[in-house]
Amino acid sequence: MYDWNALWHQHAGYRSGFNLKTHNLAATQDINTLAEQLSARLIKPAKSEHDVAVYETDGLFILAGHNDGLQLLELKKHEMFDITLHFVTEGDDSECTLPCIEVTVDNLATGENSHWRTAVSKDKDGNILIGREKLGSGLAPMMPFDELSFTDNARFRDDLYHAWQQELPLLAPEIEAWFDPERVVATASAAHEAQAATDSLHGEMDARTHEMLERYAEIIRREQLLLSRRFADNELQLIAAVLKGIHFEGASACRGLWLAVEARILDEDLDHEHQVDAEALLSKLKALSYTQEVALIEALAPAA
Numbered sequence: 001m002y003d004w005n006a007l008w009h010q011h012a013g014y015r016s017g018f019n020l021k022t023h024n025l026a027a028t029q030d031i032n033t034l035a036e037q038l039s040a041r042l043i044k045p046a047k048s049e050h051d052v053a054v055y056e057t058d059g060l061f062i063l064a065g066h067n068d069g070l071q072l073l074e075l076k077k078h079e080m081f082d083i084t085l086h087f088v089t090e091g092d093d094s095e096c097t098l099p100c101i102e103v104t105v106d107n108l109a110t111g112e113n114s115h116w117r118t119a120v121s122k123d124k125d126g127n128i129l130i131g132r133e134k135l136g137s138g139l140a141p142m143m144p145f146d147e148l149s150f151t152d153n154a155r156f157r158d159d160l161y162h163a164w165q166q167e168l169p170l171l172a173p174e175i176e177a178w179f180d181p182e183r184v185v186a187t188a189s190a191a192h193e194a195q196a197a198t199d200s201l202h203g204e205m206d207a208r209t210h211e212m213l214e215r216y217a218e219i220i221r222r223e224q225l226l227l228s229r230r231f232a233d234n235e236l237q238l239i240a241a242v243l244k245g246i247h248f249e250g251a252s253a254c255r256g257l258w259l260a261v262e263a264r265i266l267d268e269d270l271d272h273e274h275q276v277d278a279e280a281l282l283s284k285l286k287a288l289s290y291t292q293e294v295a296l297i298e299a300l301a302p303a304a
Contacts (some may be wrong), residue, residue, distance in 0.1 A: 002080075002108070004044060006259035008052045008063050008073060009266050015071040031064040038062055038072075061109065077109035078150040082256065083163045086289045087174050088117070097121075099178060101130055101168070103143060103160075104289065107150070108255075116143045120175060128175055135172060140164040167287035174226050223295035235281050238265075238274040240300040248297070257293045258285035 008015075031053040032045040040055035040062055052065040061080075063073040082105070089099040096117040104115045118131040118141060128135040140161050145151045231239075239257075242264045248254055262282055265271050271278035288296070 003256060003259050003263070004052050004054050004063060006256075006263040007075065008065055009263045010259060011073055011075070015067070015073045017069060017071060031066065031070065034064055038064075075109075078107070078153060079155050080109040081105055081107040081150065081156060081159075083159055083286075084289045085163060085167050085171060085287055086292075087120070087171050087178070089178055099175075101171070103163070105145060105148060105160075106255075106290075107148075110149060112148055112150075114145050114147050116145060122179055128172075128179065130168070135175065136169060138165060163287070166283055170230060170284055170287050173229050177226075177229075219291060220295045220298050223292050224299050227292060227295060227299075230284060231281075232276075234274045234276050235284075236300060238270050238276050238281065239285075239296060241270060241274070243297060243301040246301070248301075251294075254294050254297055255290055257288070257296065258282050261285060 032042060034040075034053070035042050035055060038055050038057075040057045040060070042053065043056045044054035046053040046065070049066065052063045055062040055064065059077055061075045061077065063075070065071055065073075084104045084106075086102045086104065087099065088102045091098070097119045099120045100117045101120055102115050102117045104113070106113045121129045123129055131141050133139045133141070141164075143160060143164075145160075148156075150156050239261060242261050245264075246260055262278075265278050265282075270276075271281070285293075
């Protein structure tokens, strides 16, 4: 579900000590045996001394680990949301005229997800408009998300505003490319070549499987074309270094790549090694949709 060890490092400043004397526990207490004391369910036991154990209550995840003594980290489920912005150009959408900007909110912990869209256009002077405002104006629209249980949460509202202010400009090259006919033609040509290669590779496969793989390959290739313009070479090299040490057990494990990158940066100073602005890189990674994260992993992860 989550990279719990990455979350443990990310929120290091919010950990608290555990009163061992109150619960008559030793300093070396097995962190997999705290369910009764925490009034919580153990959902992921620690597998080594450097791993964390994860407990769950109705509203919290509680991480337990040893770091100069037994420490706990409480994570509120309603604050474990992901906000992503994506430029949408295709599909049958009755909500909004295409192309548009889609803001997606996912919270795996509460099982909630929702999206909001606004149209993207050009005015007579050639300025790109997001809704009624110029791209880069800094004015954030009202994004209600009334269906989410945490819509009025202060942190959610702050992060939503931050995403719009800081991450929307990262989509500018993609938006400009869509409105530039020459780039659109080039992208279409590359997509046609990719489809031809996929047809040859999977020619002997079952028709339905072939169709699914073809669509998957096409989606990934399109995203990789755009991502190659969004990330610098040294940033991609850093991400590739992180991916060398990660095994993805399932499709859902691909979500939240930025957490793994941040953890390695904190532990090993990879940003200095690759001469990368860590804050800028993490901001770009947080803005990625799930599809874009998968595209990065497909491009940079070592072959099994």
